[in-house]
Amino acid sequence: MSESVIVVENLVKRYKELIALDHFNLDIKKGEIFGLLGPNGSGKTTTINCILALLKFDKGSISVFGEEMKPDSYELKSKIGVVMQNVAVFDELTVYENIDYFCGLYISDKKLRKQYVEEAIEFVDLGEFKKFYPKKLSGGLLRRLNIACGIVHKPELIFMDEPTVAVDPQSRNKILEGIVELNKMGATIIYTSHYMEEVEQICTRIAIMDKGKNLAIGTTDELKKMIKRNETISIEVLEIAENIISLIKELPHVYEVTYEEKMLKVLYSGGKHNLIRILDLLKNEGVSFGRVYSERPTLNDVFLEITGKELRD
Amino acid sequence: MFFHIYKYRLKALFYQKEEFFWNLIFPLILATCFFAAFSKITESTEGFSTIPVAVVLEETDGEKYFTEMMDALSESKDGEEAFFAVNYVAKEEAEALLEDKEVAGMIVLKEAKPSLIILENGMEQTMIKAVMDKYLQTMDVITGMIPAHLDKLEQVMEAVSDEASYIREQKLTDGNIDNIIDYFFALIAMTCLMGTSTGQVCITYIKANLSAIGLRKSISSAKRMTMILGDMAATYSLSALSNAALLIYLKYILKLNMGGSFLEIYAVTLVGSLIGISIGILIGSLPGVGEGAKMGINLCITLFSSFLSGLMMGGIKYLIEEYCPIINRINPASLISDALHSLNIYDDYAKYAQCMVIMVVMSAVLLTAGIVIARRETYDNI
Numbered sequence: 001m002s003e004s005v006i007v008v009e010n011l012v013k014r015y016k017e018l019i020a021l022d023h024f025n026l027d028i029k030k031g032e033i034f035g036l037l038g039p040n041g042s043g044k045t046t047t048i049n050c051i052l053a054l055l056k057f058d059k060g061s062i063s064v065f066g067e068e069m070k071p072d073s074y075e076l077k078s079k080i081g082v083v084m085q086n087v088a089v090f091d092e093l094t095v096y097e098n099i100d101y102f103c104g105l106y107i108s109d110k111k112l113r114k115q116y117v118e119e120a121i122e123f124v125d126l127g128e129f130k131k132f133y134p135k136k137l138s139g140g141l142l143r144r145l146n147i148a149c150g151i152v153h154k155p156e157l158i159f160m161d162e163p164t165v166a167v168d169p170q171s172r173n174k175i176l177e178g179i180v181e182l183n184k185m186g187a188t189i190i191y192t193s194h195y196m197e198e199v200e201q202i203c204t205r206i207a208i209m210d211k212g213k214n215l216a217i218g219t220t221d222e223l224k225k226m227i228k229r230n231e232t233i234s235i236e237v238l239e240i241a242e243n244i245i246s247l248i249k250e251l252p253h254v255y256e257v258t259y260e261e262k263m264l265k266v267l268y269s270g271g272k273h274n275l276i277r278i279l280d281l282l283k284n285e286g287v288s289f290g291r292v293y294s295e296r297p298t299l300n301d302v303f304l305e306i307t308g309k310e311l312r313d
Numbered sequence: 314m315f316f317h318i319y320k321y322r323l324k325a326l327f328y329q330k331e332e333f334f335w336n337l338i339f340p341l342i343l344a345t346c347f348f349a350a351f352s353k354i355t356e357s358t359e360g361f362s363t364i365p366v367a368v369v370l371e372e373t374d375g376e377k378y379f380t381e382m383m384d385a386l387s388e389s390k391d392g393e394e395a396f397f398a399v400n401y402v403a404k405e406e407a408e409a410l411l412e413d414k415e416v417a418g419m420i421v422l423k424e425a426k427p428s429l430i431i432l433e434n435g436m437e438q439t440m441i442k443a444v445m446d447k448y449l450q451t452m453d454v455i456t457g458m459i460p461a462h463l464d465k466l467e468q469v470m471e472a473v474s475d476e477a478s479y480i481r482e483q484k485l486t487d488g489n490i491d492n493i494i495d496y497f498f499a500l501i502a503m504t505c506l507m508g509t510s511t512g513q514v515c516i517t518y519i520k521a522n523l524s525a526i527g528l529r530k531s532i533s534s535a536k537r538m539t540m541i542l543g544d545m546a547a548t549y550s551l552s553a554l555s556n557a558a559l560l561i562y563l564k565y566i567l568k569l570n571m572g573g574s575f576l577e578i579y580a581v582t583l584v585g586s587l588i589g590i591s592i593g594i595l596i597g598s599l600p601g602v603g604e605g606a607k608m609g610i611n612l613c614i615t616l617f618s619s620f621l622s623g624l625m626m627g628g629i630k631y632l633i634e635e636y637c638p639i640i641n642r643i644n645p646a647s648l649i650s651d652a653l654h655s656l657n658i659y660d661d662y663a664k665y666a667q668c669m670v671i672m673v674v675m676s677a678v679l680l681t682a683g684i685v686i687a688r689r690e691t692y693d694n695i
């Protein structure tokens with residue numbers, strides 16, 4: 001596998017009594033879009049702040065591009081871009097000036113800076129709003145400005161901490177597409193979110209975290225394979241006899257059958273032709289049925305099975 | 314990089330209309346209020362009146378010249394009022410007189426040297442002080458030059474009464490020795506020390522645990538010191554501008570006579586603002602202290618410093634000078650008002666230079682300490 005960009009080992013971070021990170025481990029490779037998926041308060045932001053040497057931590061080690069990150073590792077910092085959870089722009093400066101300001105903290109050459117700023121504006125599609133002050137921008141546009149300020153200096157490693165919170169669907173899609181594009185241009189991306197769909201959509205690898213612990217790491221498929229459930233088939237049935245339910249339980253790969261509120265729910269742990277088999281069985285037994293749904297597991301199911309609770313709060 | 318940060322910070326500061334208002338307009342409004350309030354007082358207290366003093370002779374030796382001089386100044390000449398009304402009394406009685414404000418000051422003569430004790434700082438006290446200084450100075454010169462000269466009494470008398478009439482003259486014509494001006498000096502010192510809060514903001518904008526922008530700056534590859542200095546320079550430029558506006562207003566519109574040239578006074582305010590902002594930067598960078606608490610600390614420093622310099626209650630500075638003079642040497646408000654006073658009353662450039670140098674050195678120390686703390690800090694929580 002390719003080189004590691006970030007290695008976090010046994011990281012422990014306490015806020016007074018509260019243990020925010022509990023022997024947390026990560027190994028992020030070059031070229032990944034790495035997703036940190038976890039509910040609010042699971043420690044995503046804390047992880048990022050520790051990696052960036054903003055927070056003191058109690059135990060463990062962190063290396064970025066093979067080096068220890070310190071507050072004055074300026075060389076290292078120039079390769080990193082961060083889009084934070086909270087919008088951080090100057091209300092007193094226009095869209096263009098804000099982006100130029102933050103670009104200027106990295107790049108001194110005026111011509112290059114102008115080019116980078118223009119490219120960033122184009123990237124987040126804020127061309128029409130260059131002269132606007134942030135107060136005049138909608139939430140989605142403001143988020144896009146926030147992103148532009150974080151990535152304008154073309155960093156190799158980009159942290160994105162919940163960049164889509166409180167964003168309209170249109171802006172959200174634009175942001176997600178943008179992240180994939182940045183990745184295609186060569187940036188390694190660490191993306192945190194509590195929206196599993198987003199993470200599933202764009203991330204090459206995902207770590208599921210809860211209460212400061214890293215519960216599972218892998219690609220979406222790998223994560224889904226980790227759990228028992230592979231397919232859920234739900235069938236509307238008006239009436240069904242107990243002995244038929246017993247028959248269904250005998251079918252290959254079935255591990256759980258429930259019948260509640262005229263809905264028959266069958267959970268499978270694997271197998272390929274589950275739907276045909278069960279529908280055949282129902283026909284043969286003379287059970288009439290209505291609509292049929294077949295669902296593959298989501299990351300939410302993965303989370304549910306690992307932690308015993310829903311990802312959404 | 315520095316200029317980039319400076320330029321945008323300056324733009325942001327001009328955009329912040331509130332801040333602009335406070336920095337520029339507020340001191341002018343206060344100055345106008347002071348002026349309106351005091352112009353009535355000055356009218357009613359104009360003219361010279363005899364200054365009552367108590368004199369305590371601790372030793373009988375070497376008092377001759379002194380008492381001769383005091384007696385001479387107590388005589389009314391050419392229809393003018395006498396300069397002093399002298400009471401020769403014992404120490405306890407003198408203290409009682411001073412306490413009851415029967416006399417403006419008490420002079421203790423010991424080993425042929427008079428020392429002045431006062432309880433408040435005003436025009437009369439300044440005048441006594443000036444006469445005593447002249448007396449000592451002349452005595453020093455004369456006794457040093459011609460130790461056994463018989464005529465020296467004459468010379469002392471002459472020098473001192475010249476000084477006395479000069480002072481009296483000034484009081485009548487110029488309004489120069491005038492404690493009303495103290496309030497304007499107070500205003501100038503306060504304007505300078507208002508820099509503490511703007512200095513604090515420079516740090517707020519750099520610290521990751523204090524602002525989202527601070528966080529973004531902290532993770533950038535720009536040196537924190539450059540960012541602090543860039544912001545500070547912009548803040549300082551604004552202070553320099555508002556100082557200039559205040560001085561122009563005082564000198565050319567209210568036509569106050571502050572003594573000294575515009576540039577000399579302006580230099581004091583520039584150094585004063587520097588020390589104010591430096592204090593703010595140091596306080597701002599104290600770890601583990603909340604934003605509100607820091608604002609409180611800054612306000613306390615500003616007010617306490619002004620208080621100790623006697624800007625709210627005269628005389629305190631002189632008490633401190635007697636018991637713990639070091640405070641006056643390092644208290645920013647005292648230094649600012651001393652520098653202005655040395656231009657105004659004493660024309661004392663050595664004192665002026667001393668105050669300025671102390672302020673510059675203190676600013677450098679405070680600023681360095683603040684930057685060192687803020688430069689490499691990581692945080693317990695964000």
Ligand SMILES: Nc1ncnc2c1ncn2[C@@H]1O[C@H](COP(=O)(O)OP(=O)(O)O)[C@@H](O)[C@H]1O
Nearest residue numbers: 015020039040041042043044045046047694695
């Ligand atoms: N500054 C802080 N002081 C005390 N507790 C904190 C602080 N910041 C975060 N926490 C706690 O640490 C845990 C992890 O928070 P955080 O990293 O912000 O989670 P996430 O980003 O996943 O929502 C939460 O329980 C939160 O309440």
Ligand SMILES: [Mg+2]
Nearest residue numbers: 044045085161
């Ligand atoms: Mg967070």
